[in-house]
Amino acid sequence: MSETVLYVIPSDPYFQPDQAANSRAVAQVEELVPDALGDIETDLSDALVFVHGTGLESVSCPACGTQLDFPGWWMAAMDEAFRDGSTTGLAVKVPCCGSDTTLNDLVYNVPSGFARYRIRVWSPNRRMLDDEELAGIGAALGRPVRQIWSLV
Template identity: 50%
Template sequence: MSDDVLSVIPTDPYWQPDRAAADRAAAIAAELAPGPPGGVAVQIDITWHDTLTLVDCGANLEKISCPLCRTPIDTEWWADQIGVRHDDGYTTLVVEVPCCGGTTSLDDLDYHWPCGFARFEIAIWNPERTWFSDEELATIANALGNPVRQIRAHI
């Protein structure tokens, strides 16, 4: 069986909210992503990660491109970079991209579908919707106290 997870993370990968803000934002997310009509409510996980954590889109990942020169980036190179940084707790996301030799962040690569890094995450399991609208994300961000973005994973 596969699952879909709609995650909301801060745009600043290092930022973490306090418990009250996290609970407010998760409550709004629950209202915006209820389970199927007459069914069980969706599961929502609120997680504070000790170190930066990759929040990826799972099987939805189609391609990655360089934000500097727009050249496609080989997923094997990307996986190697993720592996190295995972082993050191993501102490840095800075990379030299192989296409143009420029310096950027793993968080700033152009992912199709979105991926990101975070120390805080609200994960909604198997929501009955694909994405939050910009207005809905702004409402969640206001409750959380920090701008947010969303990632939809298929696992």
């Protein structure tokens, strides 16, 4: 049986909060998911992690909107970024229009992103967070945040 997981990650994939900011952000999330059926956890990592929503099927260019070769070009870009188990950087040049961007800033068909820090809520028992709620978590954390919903 699948379980719904809500991830809250900073928009800046390299950001890691101090303990006070982490505590404020977790407290904010706890207020927003009072009926969660599972735990609320945080992860801090030296390495970037790709956090993707359920149903990831396509990736588009943020500059021109062209749908990119997925998984072909995208997987090659991921392999380059994570060669030898270390992050060489998320910067990419998209093949459609030649724009410089990052893997984090590509337009995924479902919210997705990279993070060294994430808040994970198991079975949040609610619908998506609205912009005001996300802004509140971001203010507590000290950085804007994204939400990603996944089934595991």
